[in-house]
Amino acid sequence: MTALFALATAVLWGLADFGGGLLTRRIPALTVVVVSQIAAVGVLGAVVLGTGAWREAGPQLWFAVGAGLVGPVAMLSFYKALALGPMGVVSPLGSLGVVVPVGAGLLLGERPGPGQFAGIAVAVVGVVLAGGPELRGAPVQRRAVVLTLVAAFGFGAVMALIAQASATVTGLFLALFVQRVTNVAVGGAALWARTRRGIPALPEGSDLRILWGLLPALAFVGLADVAANGTYSVAAQNGPVTVAAVLSSLYPVITALAAFAVLKERLRTVQAAGAGLALAGTVLLAAG
Numbered sequence: 001m002t003a004l005f006a007l008a009t010a011v012l013w014g015l016a017d018f019g020g021g022l023l024t025r026r027i028p029a030l031t032v033v034v035v036s037q038i039a040a041v042g043v044l045g046a047v048v049l050g051t052g053a054w055r056e057a058g059p060q061l062w063f064a065v066g067a068g069l070v071g072p073v074a075m076l077s078f079y080k081a082l083a084l085g086p087m088g089v090v091s092p093l094g095s096l097g098v099v100v101p102v103g104a105g106l107l108l109g110e111r112p113g114p115g116q117f118a119g120i121a122v123a124v125v126g127v128v129l130a131g132g133p134e135l136r137g138a139p140v141q142r143r144a145v146v147l148t149l150v151a152a153f154g155f156g157a158v159m160a161l162i163a164q165a166s167a168t169v170t171g172l173f174l175a176l177f178v179q180r181v182t183n184v185a186v187g188g189a190a191l192w193a194r195t196r197r198g199i200p201a202l203p204e205g206s207d208l209r210i211l212w213g214l215l216p217a218l219a220f221v222g223l224a225d226v227a228a229n230g231t232y233s234v235a236a237q238n239g240p241v242t243v244a245a246v247l248s249s250l251y252p253v254i255t256a257l258a259a260f261a262v263l264k265e266r267l268r269t270v271q272a273a274g275a276g277l278a279l280a281g282t283v284l285l286a287a288g
Helices: 002-023 029-051 061-084 087-107 114-130 142-162 169-196 208-237 241-248 251-262 269-287
Strands: none
Touching: 002 029, 002 061, 002 208, 002 241, 002 251, 029 061, 029 169, 029 208, 061 142, 061 169, 087 142, 114 241, 114 269, 142 169, 142 208, 142 241, 169 208, 208 241
16 A cells, blocks of 8 residues: 555656646746645645544644645745756756655664665666756756755655644545645745735736636646645555655656656656666565
């Protein structure tokens, strides 16, 4: 079950990142973050009311608040880093946040077997290569590297926090709702501050019609992201956090495959090799 839900997390996060990357070509990254999370809040609010999950409120929800504070910073940093590029460096660096939940699992006493340790090593190398690291070409801006590392460790912190925010399925709904409300509050405040400084929330010369036209895609990004947090939490609660975190970090492979399928971007040899190694690592982890 851990492997299944963790792989579902990788698929959902990979598709959400792909969609978010496409949307930032049309509207500012902060607007993408805020509007997509508002859509998630609406759906999760209905689920919380329908299931009575609000009855499970307790001190553990502070973990969800923490995840909600960190999440917008991580997402905004990642989208900005993607804009600065090159994506072949940003994508694999973004997966380094896996060290946060893996480290937390080890500190809490988890000890994967030799096969799982081998699977972790192989999968991490595969993820880095699947991003298509650019070994030649234009130098990477220092700001892009810093933003990517901030995003990576922010994503890792969210993974570690959300796994501690609930112990039941209905409690998970409530935790995800609290996380997304916090996301919207933090992101909305930042967006308001930007507009007060004269930085428009939409591209120059456009109006709300462009936002309305992109609303289905924005909703998909927000819902895929929140669903990924949910499947990750289930994976981490039903098996070793180290295994769940590494398998979930395979999302750059999904992003690369989505770009190949939709944008017809060709996979380089290093990316294909990375995808193969990531798959091999997945098999080792699942077998362990």
